[in-house]
Amino acid sequence: MERATARAVRFHQIGGPEVLRIEPVEVRQPGPNEVSIRVKALGLNRAEALLRTDRYIESPQLPSGLGLEATGLVEAVGSEVRGFSPGDAVSVLPPTSMHEQPTHAERLVVPQSRLVKNPPGQAWTEAAATWMQYLTAYGALVQVAGMRAGDFVVITAASSSVGLAAIQIARRVGAVPIAVTRTSAKRDALAQAGAAAVIASDEEDLRSRLLEITGNAGARVVFDPVGGPIFEPLSAAMAEGGILIEYGGLSPEPTPFPLFEVLSRSLTLRGYRVYELLEDPARLQAASAFIRDGLADGTLRPVIARTFAFDDVVEAYRYLESNQQFGKVVMTLQE
Structure with missing residues (x-):
């Protein structure tokens, strides 16, 4: 039986944005407490550039993926998942290890504990620029x-x-x-x-x-x-x-x-x-409530500097690292 694959951003050596590649990776089925997601947009962060240049709090194990956040549609859920269903619009909270749980990919399988539902009607680009x-x-x-x-x-x-x-x-x-x-x-x-x-x-x-x-x-x-x-x-x-x-x-x-x-x-x-916040359920709940309330009343409004296509990941990171941006750099994925 042929294994399912999806394209993901990876790098095989330390260096500038030019070392980034898009290549196929295997996508497994979700486990009992996991959710499979079809990614719609990705937020970029300085931390990813630091990982790629080996200046982050963890060192990459080459070849390495990267990425801290993503948003998309739930495709499938594990047998013990509660509160998420296929078709839900969700966002992925940052993993503790980019090497072990990178987000820059077309499809992801993540624990339900690392997911939040997007506010109703929120655009994919804004969802990728929120959490x-x-x-x-x-x-x-x-x-x-x-x-x-x-x-x-x-x-x-x-x-x-x-x-x-x-x-x-x-x-x-x-x-x-x-x-x-x-x-x-x-x-x-x-x-x-x-x-x-x-x-x-x-x-x-x-x-x-x-x-x-x-x-x-x-x-x-x-x-x-x-x-x-x-x-x-x-x-x-x-x-x-x-x-x-x-x-x-x-x-x-x-x-x-x-x-x-x-x-x-x-x-x-x-x-x-x-x-510190993500690993403390009470702190995460309080923060999430504040953020949702702020999004609802308009006092919190994600600022998008520029969007790039997933295939333009090298240019997206060049822009991020140029210091020209004002707000969040986002990559979008095609249907």
């Missing part, structure tokens, strides 16, 4: 930092999908989002996206501007995926007892430990991964 970014931002800002109304919240890499999600979530709870971007090119767009203030860190003195914007009070929450030298001015403009949450490591430069600032103002520097 990773909002879960990441909500878990860090609300569940870890305890962000509340009136807080000054500094959001670096603010034009990324997670950065824009953070701006929207801050606005939704009544906090004051301060967007940090490298140049003025995206200043107006960030202001229109809800940022109360925008700082171009390559053109302005970051510490001085943050203190000016906060009336010298400093920011209680900093949300950063970059690291590197920016740690020093960020920590120097934080409020007493403030918390800096680091959720990435995009800077290739060393990250200094701001000892004096931490000691003098009792700061907390906290590493964060979205898996």
Whole structure:
């Protein structure tokens, strides 16, 4: 009997986007607690580029797949699956290992615990741009930092999908989002996206501007995926007892430990991964409810930078890594 196959994105060597290939992989039948999905769209993340260049929290085992999120239609369900049926529109929550459970493929088989139903009528491109970014931002800002109304919240890499999600979530709870971007090119767009203030860190003195914007009070929450030298001015403009949450490591430069600032103002520097939330059913339920409510009332609106066809995966990642995008890069699959 011939085995079923589907096309998937894989890479056989470490390198730039050009190492990505689309090749057939075997697709098994779902187990008792699993669901088979025909993928309609895929969201792209910086984490996938880091895995491909061996700079991620896990190292790829070559040849490797990649991908953290997907959305599509349920095709079949295992014998013990409850709450999902063929024809349901669903999204896949990020796996703990991209190598073991990659999402960049035409068809997927995933545990039902990693699925959520899409809101009624949500477009595939928007579904692909929802869960990773909002879960990441909500878990860090609300569940870890305890962000509340009136807080000054500094959001670096603010034009990324997670950065824009953070701006929207801050606005939704009544906090004051301060967007940090490298140049003025995206200043107006960030202001229109809800940022109360925008700082171009390559053109302005970051510490001085943050203190000016906060009336010298400093920011209680900093949300950063970059690291590197920016740690020093960020920590120097934080409020007493403030918390800096680091959720990435995009800077290739060393990250200094701001000892004096931490000691003098009792700061907390906290590493964060979205898996903290995904592996805690109560936290995931609370986050999902917040996101669904925000999507329903329009306070949360996924921003799509650009869409690419699945076959154009190399160009999609070149665009993602060019830093031109404002929002989420999405790949779509044909019927």
